[in-house]
Amino acid sequence: MSIKPVYINLFKIQLPISALLSISHRVSGMLIFFMVLPFSAYLFNILLASQDSFGLFIETYNSSIFLRTFVLFNVLIFEYHVIAGIRHMLMDFHIVSETLSASSNSALTALVTFAAIALLTILGLT
Amino acid sequence: MIDVNIYRYNPETDKFPYTQTYSIKKPEKDIMLLELLNILKEQDSSISYRRSCREGVCGSDGMNINGKNGLACITPISQAIKKNKIELRPLPGLPVIRDLVVDMTEFYAQYDKIKPFLQNETEPPAQERLQTPEDRDKLDGLYECILCACCSTSCPSFWWNPDKFVGPAALLQAYRFIADSRDTKTAERLEGLSDPFSVYRCHGIMNCVNVCPKDLNPNHAIGEIKSMLLSNKKKENIIVSDGAS
Structure with a gap:
């Protein structure tokens, strides 16, 4: 017997904003585990190793746009994960009611909050 | 005229699924999507889909309509149509038996x-x-x-x-x-x-x-x-x- 095809086309299937927030929350969680945490541990190690290494890092950070962007990217991922996570917990504890409109509105609120915090972070770090 | 793009797969003749577009004169009344499918079936009797009660009670004609799952019998074409086109796909994630019929x-x-x-x-x-x-x-x-x-x-x-x-x-x-x-x-x-x-x-x-x-x-x-x-x-x-x- 041949294998039956299964239709799943993520570009065609409509997902509500709460779904996009939830999926991106998981992706950001994976990025934190595989990228942000190891990078932060490495950075922490460099910064605390000696005064010289601290100075060298600050010098490189100020001169390299690539490093500054990468650090900013890491911070933004972490912020996004925390904000989307708080919304998730509010829903799990039934503080945000489990209706489609409440879910969409809370997802939108989380995105606007993230945009505001991201803007402050970008202004603060650059 | 409206274009109805349907997911087609016949295990006896097709190795892979494909989509087929049917152009049909837009009905004067805002009929339900299932009625539209019935009209198309008169043109091409090989189109397969499940249907029974035609009033949203039996749940047979669940399908993916323009990216959103729904019942064809209670979805008016005015609601389903987007840019003069309706895309019909089988319910996602379940093995397809034939066209819009899935193995449940x-x-x-x-x-x-x-x-x-x-x-x-x-x-x-x-x-x-x-x-x-x-x-x-x-x-x-x-x-x-x-x-x-x-x-x-x-x-x-x-x-x-x-x-x-x-x-x-x-x-x-x-x-x-x-x-x-x-x-x-x-x-x-x-x-x-x-x-x-x-x-x-x-x-x-x-x-x-x-x-x-x-x-x-x-x-x-x-x-x-x-x-x-x-x-x-x-x-x-x-x-x-x-x-x-």
Whole structure:
């Protein structure tokens, strides 16, 4: 017997904003585990190793746009994960009611909050 | 003229599925999508889809309409049409038998798992087991499910784990019996759902609520089940710690 095809086309299937927030929350969680945490541990190690290494890092950070962007990217991922996570917990504890409109509105609120915090972070770090 | 783009697959002749576009004169009346499919079937009798009651009660004609699951018989074409085009696909995540007909074995297996019947081992009364109006009200929004599978097949968790995650439709039914005052197997029912997959794969993305043609809220039922599982665990811990002390 041949294998039956299964239709799943993520570009065609409509997902509500709460779904996009939830999926991106998981992706950001994976990025934190595989990228942000190891990078932060490495950075922490460099910064605390000696005064010289601290100075060298600050010098490189100020001169390299690539490093500054990468650090900013890491911070933004972490912020996004925390904000989307708080919304998730509010829903799990039934503080945000489990209706489609409440879910969409809370997802939108989380995105606007993230945009505001991201803007402050970008202004603060650059 | 409107273009109706349909997912086609015939296991006897096709190696892979493909899509076929039919151009059809836009009907004067705002007919339901199922009627449109019936007109198309007169043109091409090989188009396959399930249908029965044609009034949103049997749940046979669940399909993916322009990216959103729904019942063709209660979806007017004015609602389905986008840029003069209607794209019809089978319900996502389930194996396709032919065209828009999917194999619902996995879906029914999950429904079977939650034991969708009243369990009460006490002596039955002479006439019937009575309920207070308040207890009966708790079943509203739960018993109306027609098992069309629109919700479960729009859930990414069900796509990835159709054998382990019970899915929104069956969980709604599980809660229907958990919430029923006449059912005495609540603890056993909750125990059967307490593994990491059955309920906890739901991350509340709300697509089930978004697509349900009967406007039900499986996400709320799942939230209630999660809360009951949590309070049950708390009670168990209290009993265990009391026993230890």
